Amino acid sequence: MATEFHNLQELRHSASLANKVFIQRDYTDGTVCKFQTKFPSELDSRIERTLFEDTVKTLNNYYAEAEKIGGQSYLEGCLACLTVYLIFLCIETRYEKVLKKISWYIQEQNEKVYAPRGLLITDPIERGMRVIEISVYEDHGSSGSSSGSSTTSSSGR
Amino acid sequence: MSAVMITRKATRKWEKLPGKNTFCCDGRVMMARQKGVFYLTLFLIVGTCSLFFAFECPYLAVHLSPAIPVFAVLLFVFVIAMLLRTSFSDPGVLPRALPEEANFIEMEIEAANGNVLAGQRPPPRIRNVQINNQIVKLKYCYTCKIFRPPRASHCSICDNCVDRFDHHCPWVGNCVGKRNYRYFYLFTLSLSLLTIYIFAFNIVHVVLRSVDSGFVNTLKETPGTVLEVLVCFFTIWSVVGLTGFHTYLISLNQTPMRTSPSTLGMDMSTSPFSFGPFRLKSTSGIEIFGPEIDGS
Numbered sequence: 001m002a003t004e005f006h007n008l009q010e011l012r013h014s015a016s017l018a019n020k021v022f023i024q025r026d027y028t029d030g031t032v033c034k035f036q037t038k039f040p041s042e043l044d045s046r047i048e049r050t051l052f053e054d055t056v057k058t059l060n061n062y063y064a065e066a067e068k069i070g071g072q073s074y075l076e077g078c079l080a081c082l083t084v085y086l087i088f089l090c091i092e093t094r095y096e097k098v099l100k101k102i103s104w105y106i107q108e109q110n111e112k113v114y115a116p117r118g119l120l121i122t123d124p125i126e127r128g129m130r131v132i133e134i135s136v137y138e139d140h141g142s143s144g145s146s147s148g149s150s151t152t153s154s155s156g157r
Numbered sequence: 158m159s160a161v162m163i164t165r166k167a168t169r170k171w172e173k174l175p176g177k178n179t180f181c182c183d184g185r186v187m188m189a190r191q192k193g194v195f196y197l198t199l200f201l202i203v204g205t206c207s208l209f210f211a212f213e214c215p216y217l218a219v220h221l222s223p224a225i226p227v228f229a230v231l232l233f234v235f236v237i238a239m240l241l242r243t244s245f246s247d248p249g250v251l252p253r254a255l256p257e258e259a260n261f262i263e264m265e266i267e268a269a270n271g272n273v274l275a276g277q278r279p280p281p282r283i284r285n286v287q288i289n290n291q292i293v294k295l296k297y298c299y300t301c302k303i304f305r306p307p308r309a310s311h312c313s314i315c316d317n318c319v320d321r322f323d324h325h326c327p328w329v330g331n332c333v334g335k336r337n338y339r340y341f342y343l344f345t346l347s348l349s350l351l352t353i354y355i356f357a358f359n360i361v362h363v364v365l366r367s368v369d370s371g372f373v374n375t376l377k378e379t380p381g382t383v384l385e386v387l388v389c390f391f392t393i394w395s396v397v398g399l400t401g402f403h404t405y406l407i408s409l410n411q412t413p414m415r416t417s418p419s420t421l422g423m424d425m426s427t428s429p430f431s432f433g434p435f436r437l438k439s440t441s442g443i444e445i446f447g448p449e450i451d452g453s
């Protein structure tokens with residue numbers, strides 16, 4: 001029953017949004033940015049468990065790397081303080097560099113893994129690092145049961 | 158359809174933000190609505206420093222050292238820069254849940270609470286999460302329709318949920334949260350130093366000049382001194398105390414919201430967020446010198 005899409009463009013043109021799945025934050029290790037790797041049941045028929053877990057684990061590793069406190073971040077902080085934070089007009093912080101890597105990674109994952117399966121990941125930074133939002137698309141050409149489910153989920157509005 | 162979307166001007170996110178903030182400079186400046194007290198702060202700092210440069214500095218530069226006004230200028234520039242950075246930057250506002258996410262959370266809450274009999278009040282919306290082996294209750298925000306992450310709070314003045322909310326500071330005209338806490342702390346610290354510096358050199362100036370011309374004549378020659386001493390005296394009491402309090406909080410990795418145990422029902426010393434005395438050396442100061450973590 002899995003719908004096939006060949007790229008993101010095709011996804012946007014021919015599919016309609018059926019549902020959204022939200023991956024919540026995992027706070028067991030404190031307030032560091034980490035998302036739950038628990039596989040949501042709504043994606044059961046859409047994507048393999050291992051692929052999903054790989055994506056979330058890689059994202060968690062990226063965020064851990066970004067928030068790591070080490071020599072470079074202390075140096076950046078002290079230098080910034082001394083230059084009255086004007087240094088940030090010239091250089092990019094390590095955190096911002098990792099955020100760029102993350103958004104490149106998410107785009108790559110969307111193109112290679114998620115779009116062919118009718119899914120789309122939204123960068124968590126767009127949602128204030130609270131959730132990873134995964135949009136589930138259905139092909140227009142598929143049966144009316146998918147559009148029926150989307151109307152029941154929007155009845156709360 | 159995609160060609161039409163490209164030609165249409167994109168609305169910026171800040172134009173759609175539902176909170177009570179004002180924006181300037183194409184979204185680069187973000188402040189609260191009431192800015193009166195902020196203008197007062199600016200006026201007091203600039204005014205007092207102008208009086209100092211006008212009345213005391215010429216005398217002190219000649220009779221003691223030209224380094225005195227130079228250092229005062231540097232400190233003044235730093236204070237103003239930190240004040241503007243605190244006031245104009247985003248404190249760490251959490252974006253509100255879009256309709257789909259709000260519905261998803263509603264369904265989760267209903268599933269967790271089960272059936273509620275008609276006429277009975279539904280139980281409060283709380284989510285229990287485990288942080289470092291302690292159970293912490295996350296509260297639901299009815300305005301933003303999200304479960305607030307730990308250490309986030311809703312500011313009723315700005316009508317936003319702010320991550321690591323410290324307080325809404327009217328003197329600065331903005332909330333103080335995760336993203337601008339370091340600037341706020343540096344502002345209070347540098348302002349304390351500036352105030353003590355000006356106060357001390359005012360005294361030195363009055364003493365030195367009184368030796369030559371007498372106390373009353375000195376005050377007549379430099380009337381600004383009296384005003385400066387008054388402003389500095391009252392500022393020292395409040396700002397230095399505040400700086401000391403925040404230094405204490407930073408060394409324990411706490412926010413003021415955490416000091417009332419009734420909020421989350423636990424003792425400050427065993428809070429899941431405090432690092433305790435043994436890790437003090439490696440992690441204290443992370444708020445100020447650690448990486449600037451963006452979350453919103």
